[in-house]
Amino acid sequence: MTSCLIVDDSRVIRKVSRHILEAMGFAVDEAGNGLEAIDFCQQAMPDLILLDWNMPVMSGIEFIKLLRSTDKGDRPKVVFCTTENDAAHIRAAIQAGANEYVMKPFDRETLQIKLQLIGIA
Amino acid sequence: MNDASNRILAELLEARTGQQLPPSRRWRIGTALSGLYRELGITHLDQLIAMMAQSRDSVLAQRVVEALLNNETYFFRDRAVFDQLAQATLPELAKRRADRRHLSIWSAGCSTGQEALSLAMLFCEQESRWAGWTIDIIGTDVSRSVIEVARKGCYSPFEIQRGLGMVQMLQWFEESPDGWCASDRLKRMVRFQTHSILEPLPATSPFDLILCRNLLLYFAGENRARVYNRLAAALAPDGFLMLGAGETVIGHTEQFLPETGMVGIYSQTRAGIARRSEMRRCDTAA
Numbered sequence: 001m002t003s004c005l006i007v008d009d010s011r012v013i014r015k016v017s018r019h020i021l022e023a024m025g026f027a028v029d030e031a032g033n034g035l036e037a038i039d040f041c042q043q044a045m046p047d048l049i050l051l052d053w054n055m056p057v058m059s060g061i062e063f064i065k066l067l068r069s070t071d072k073g074d075r076p077k078v079v080f081c082t083t084e085n086d087a088a089h090i091r092a093a094i095q096a097g098a099n100e101y102v103m104k105p106f107d108r109e110t111l112q113i114k115l116q117l118i119g120i121a
Numbered sequence: 122m123n124d125a126s127n128r129i130l131a132e133l134l135e136a137r138t139g140q141q142l143p144p145s146r147r148w149r150i151g152t153a154l155s156g157l158y159r160e161l162g163i164t165h166l167d168q169l170i171a172m173m174a175q176s177r178d179s180v181l182a183q184r185v186v187e188a189l190l191n192n193e194t195y196f197f198r199d200r201a202v203f204d205q206l207a208q209a210t211l212p213e214l215a216k217r218r219a220d221r222r223h224l225s226i227w228s229a230g231c232s233t234g235q236e237a238l239s240l241a242m243l244f245c246e247q248e249s250r251w252a253g254w255t256i257d258i259i260g261t262d263v264s265r266s267v268i269e270v271a272r273k274g275c276y277s278p279f280e281i282q283r284g285l286g287m288v289q290m291l292q293w294f295e296e297s298p299d300g301w302c303a304s305d306r307l308k309r310m311v312r313f314q315t316h317s318i319l320e321p322l323p324a325t326s327p328f329d330l331i332l333c334r335n336l337l338l339y340f341a342g343e344n345r346a347r348v349y350n351r352l353a354a355a356l357a358p359d360g361f362l363m364l365g366a367g368e369t370v371i372g373h374t375e376q377f378l379p380e381t382g383m384v385g386i387y388s389q390t391r392a393g394i395a396r397r398s399e400m401r402r403c404d405t406a407a
């Protein structure tokens with residue numbers, strides 16, 4: 001089963017995302033911020049990370065930079081979830097090591113297309 | 122809601138577009154027209170029908186029709202078939218047109234243009250294969266408002282990311298105050314025109330490839346047959362027709378047959394080709 005870690009400080013968003021991902025057949029875990037997520041990844045690196053952009057404690061960008069510098073941290077595919085998609089944000093996400101991004105709120109179909117683009121699902 | 126008003130609406134839609142509004146789709150009417158109701162300060166379909174009856178031109182009626190149409194679309198809709206286009210269908214057409222080095226493509230029922238622009242991106246992304254070719258993509262739709270959007274080629278942050286990867290977005294679109302706008306390179310390959318698929322063909326036919334996706338499902342009976350006639354008349358005898366995922370010619374027409382080895386791609390039968398010549402003669406006479 002493909003594993004996915006949802007990193008978002010909003011419990012509601014995590015719940016909705018979990019619902020969609022589980023329906024798509026993923027094994028889902030959650031983290032409420034970037035630090036928790038890094039801890040989680042050090043124990044079990046997921047196949048996919050759905051990452052919020054704006055989070056307290058550690059922003060999405062900080063998280064992904066840190067993740068990519070850790071051992072096996074290049075392995076997970078990372079999809080940014082954001083409400084901002086100006087070109088500057090997207091460039092920053094690519095540079096930091098993101099594989100795709102999806103605009104919030106998303107539905108199952110939209111997410112599925114993004115995952116197909118990066119060879120998951 | 123009043124049945125007579127519903128019927129008037131259904132007749133209007135059918136007269137302008139050939140589409141049917143079966144009772145099963147009538148639940149959508151209220152939602153589809155809600156923006157228009159708000160703008161006109163009305164709350165009921167009956168009021169709208171009265172306003173249309175009193176208006177001297179057909180502008181309101183056209184707006185009502187356009188509000189009723191389903192314009193759902195996104196970039197590279199059903200990606201697998203675009204991959205197939207890139208890997209199988211277009212290379213085959215390239216062989217068949219090697220002498221002319223020109224391809225003419227029609228996106229029929231193109232909505233806001235994403236389908237035509239996706240095609241343009243396919244060609245641009247296979248630059249070396251198509252060097253020296255002229256590629257002409259025309260998108261048509263019965264709705265004026267979607268053609269206006271398509272001509273502008275600018276999309277909202279939400280629309281642009283539907284179906285497009287982030288690298289493609291940055292490569293082929295530019296951010297502007299109007300949204301994400303198609304680059305000049307893409308725009309040079311596409312043209313858009315208001316046109317009903319039931320009317321005689323746009324002047325540039327015959328086409329080497331016609332995309333008619335997620336449009337035929339709204340047509341029934343005689344009008345569906347008319348659409349197939351138009352498609353047969355517009356397609357080159359050795360060209361390809363592409364329908365949407367889940368759509369098929371089987372049981373609907375004898376003018377087209379599935380192309381072996383390609384999903385959703387159809388070619389003309391002898392009957393289709395005969396029909397084609399006949400239709401083209403009629404259109405020229407008319």
Ligand SMILES: C[S@@+](CC[C@H](N)C(=O)[O-])C[C@H]1O[C@@H](n2cnc3c(N)ncnc32)[C@H](O)[C@@H]1O
Nearest residue numbers: 138190192194230232262263264317318334335
């Ligand atoms: C659901 S959209 C499909 C858009 C695109 N082909 C796709 O598959 O993503 C169908 C489009 O067909 C258009 N349409 C409906 N009746 C038409 C007609 N008689 N002639 C041309 N276009 C028509 C609608 O306005 C709408 O934009």
